[in-house]
Amino acid sequence: MRSSLPKVAWIGLGIMGSPMSENLIQAGYDVTGHTLEQDKLDRLTAAGGTAAASVAEAVRDADVVITMVPASPQVEAVAYGPDGILENARAGTLLIDMSSITPQTSIDLARAAQDKGIRVLDAPVSGGEAGAVEAVLSIMVGGEQADFDEARPLFEALGRTIVLCGPHGCGQTVKAANQLIVAVNIEACAEAVVFLEKSGVDLGAALDVLDGGLAGSTVLTRKKDNFLNRDFTPGFRIDLHHKDMGIVTDAARSVGAALPVGAVVAQLVASLRAQGDGGLDHSALLRAVERLSGTPL
DSSP, X not given: OGGGSOXXXXXXXXXXXXXXXXXXXXXXXXXXEEOSOHXXXXXXXXXXXXXXXXXXXXXXXOSEEEEOOSSHHHHHHHHSSTTSHHHHSOTTOEEEEOSOOOHHHHHHHHHHHHTTXXXXXXXXXXXXXXXXXXXXXXXXXXXXXXXXHHHHHHHHTTEEEEEEEESTTHHHHHHHHHHHXXXXXXXXXXXXXXXXXHTTOOHHHHHHHHHTSTTOOHHHHHHHHHHHHTXXXXXXXXXXXXXXXXXXXXXXXXXXXXXXXXXXXXXXXXXXXXXXXXXXXXXXXHHHHHHHTTOOO
């Protein structure tokens, strides 16, 4: 029964947050949500959730609070201050931040929450909009084992691969590595697309056979239609991947890890954003390669 499940407050109903919160509703959870856009609140209520006018209102009666916002500043904005989560959630609440932020922000949040009797997990995800809709996300978690065990049924309504990676901040560190791999993979695919097209090869046929061999990847499977159709409707925006590449390059520098290829791809992502493509899907890295190759856009 619905009443036997924890009450959930969901903060942030964007491209990822909306379908994820709807999957919880479909799994029987009582979800109260808050976000800044009225149309997203309307979508939540249409799916069976409850809209809240503020963070404080959303979290007041919640057993679990989930945040899914763009970056560290937004996490801090909803967590701290008189109207934030830490001041308004009950002691004993489990706060699960599923945003992709810096590991240090997650560590600091966990420390601040402990003073309020609030437990925290950092639980960023991978899989993009399609993974969120299909509830097949990969969820990488940092925090205490007992809190992870408590949250696992909820995670299972959202994803397929669910792993506790270590203490607070470790989920974000693994997510940073994920974003490094994804960006480099998209860039390699984009370079292959331009090479194939300039060589006169049937692109659809080429991508199909490549995806069936060692060059195949989830990135290629998910993004080949974007490449073929030049459809860059955002599932994950360049702006957000630019933020994530900043996180991974900074974190790598702090631990003394060299990212020579990652650094180049980070600059290509930054250049794409500077040219006005920040709102496009990250598969639009193809446009950066096309510009470098003299291909008319």
